[in-house]
Amino acid sequence: MREKELRRSLAVLPIGTVMKLTSLTARQIRYYESQELIFPKRSDGNRRLYSLADIDRLLEIKDYLDDGLNMAGIRKVYDQKKLERERQKDQSHQLTDDDVRKILHDEFLRAGGLQIPGSQQPSVQKPF
DNA sequence: GTTCTTACA
DNA sequence: TGTAAGCA
Numbered sequence: 380m381r382e383k384e385l386r387r388s389l390a391v392l393p394i395g396t397v398m399k400l401t402s403l404t405a406r407q408i409r410y411y412e413s414q415e416l417i418f419p420k421r422s423d424g425n426r427r428l429y430s431l432a433d434i435d436r437l438l439e440i441k442d443y444l445d446d447g448l449n450m451a452g453i454r455k456v457y458d459q460k461k462l463e464r465e466r467q468k469d470q471s472h473q474l475t476d477d478d479v480r481k482i483l484h485d486e487f488l489r490a491g492g493l494q495i496p497g498s499q500q501p502s503v504q505k506p507f
Numbered sequence: 508g509t510t511c512t513t514a515c516a
Numbered sequence: 517t518g519t520a521a522g523c524a
Contacts, residue, residue: 395509405510406517424524426510 390420414450
């Protein structure tokens with residue numbers, strides 16, 4: 380099923396379509412890019428092109444934001460994921476959804492510097 | 508008409 | 517984050 384993966388990664392959607400599919404404003408989408416949360420391709424007149432994978436990524440980012448994480452925190456989670464993916468190359472360990480939840484949990488415990496300044500402490504104190 | 512970058516009430 | 521400005 381590699382061809383399917385390939386298609387999910389094909390960047391062909393303009394920001395306008397992404398806005399409708401994610402309910403995010405162009406401002407937010409571009410801002411997340413500046414925070415290195417997403418990496419859309421560029422094309423013709425320097426226009427951003429997104430893939431279906433990017434759409435999922437943006438929806439995922441929205442969820443993390445609801446969980447009280449800020450840009451830095453989310454990026455940290457993705458960086459961890461990437462490290463695990465690489466570590467997985469020469470080892471037989473794979474990052475499972477449970478691992479991700481654990482990472483998120485740890486983030487909560489010491490999210491002091493990652494928590495959004497003067498923000499809504501997640502209503503759900505112990506979602507884990 | 509749509510997107511891009513930059514800047515600021 | 518919103519939004520306006522000036523380009524492409």
